[in-house]
Amino acid sequence: EIAHRHGARVVVDNTFATPIVQRPLALGADVVVHSTTKYINGHGTVIGGAVVTNDTVLMEEGIGSLIxxxxxxxxxxxxxxxxxxxKTLPLRxxxxxxxxxxxxxxxxxxxxxxATHYPGLTSHPGHEIAARQMDGFGAMLAFDLGSYEAAVRFLDHVRLCTxxxxxxxxxxLVEHPASMTHRxxxxxxxxAAGITDGLVRMSVGLEAAEDILADVAQALDR
Ligand SMILES: Cc1ncc(COP(=O)(O)O)c(C=O)c1O
Structure with missing residues (x-):
């Protein structure tokens, strides 16, 4: 509402949520972008993206000609x-x-x-808004192990997680933002963005939950 009042368009990156979990156009966004590399393909076999809008003029004259x-x-x-x-996105x-x-x-x-950062936890500052506008809380989470060394030790010892x-x-998939994506x-x-040296990001997969938990537990105990 604030953006529209000032004549700005709202663009939402819905990659983490997917349309199964959250539908930004229905919530008032103008444009939704997805990295289809991620959940939509889901198998790590392509690099791609999608731009979705119900503004046909913007699509044809702006986005379409740019593509x-x-x-x-x-x-x-x-x-x-x-x-x-x-085809398997809703099930996955x-x-x-x-x-x-x-x-x-x-x-x-x-x-x-x-610290554990996941909007499904009631302790998460975004929990209430996520509960209101999402059908589920997605499968991306991050947790803090307190130090760079502890994060690296954890990542060195996972066996099931990649x-x-x-x-x-x-x-x-697990990664260490401080030394990898956000290096x-x-x-x-x-x-300032909350990316501490001990932070580990996890994209929770489709293995049996008890197998993921067992792997995480043994790596945390090292
Ligand atoms: C939330 C989000 N949006 C967009 C992208 C860009 O994806 P791609 O590399 O497939 O263009 C990424 C990549 O990590 C992402 O995490």
Whole structure:
């Protein structure tokens, strides 16, 4: 409402949530973007993206011509793989969300974890708004192990979870933002954004929840 009052458009990156969990156009957004590389394909087999809007003029004259002139067009094979993934998206998201809830609950009470960030936890500052506008809380979470060394030790010892910077895959992926995705960010800016040295990001996959929990537990005990 604030943006529209000032004549601005609202663009939402819905990659983490997917349309199964959250539908921003229905909530008043003008444009939704997705990295289809993530949950929509779901199997880590393509790199792609999607722009969705119900503003036909913006799509045809703005976004459509930009795509045409810059040539950002996926191959037929990548479209086929993405479409294959799309067919199981509702089923996958249901299990991703259930597994993430179990993992977040486990981490939240573990003595080696100083903070767990997941909107499904009532302690999360965004919990109420997420509960209002999302059908489930997604499967991306982060937790703090208190120090750079503790985070690295954890990541060195996971066996089922895979150390990788992507997300939204059928497999559980873990990464260390301070040394990987956000390494290029100024350390002070990182801390201001809540990206501490001990933070570990997890994209909870579709393995049996007890297997993920067992792997996380043994790596935390090292
Ligand atoms: C939330 C989000 N949006 C967009 C992107 C960009 O994705 P891609 O590399 O597939 O263009 C990423 C990549 O990590 C992401 O995490």
């Amino acid at each position: 045409k002139f810059t040539g950002g067009v996926p191959s037929a094979f990548d479209c086929w793989l993405t479409n294959l993934g799309l 998201m249901r299990q991703h969300v259930t597994n993430a809830m179990s993992v977040a609950g486990f981490l939240h009470t573990h003595p080696a974890v100083t 150390l990788a910077v992507s997300l939204g895959n059928i497999d559980t 290029v960010v100024d350390p002070q800016d990182r801390v």
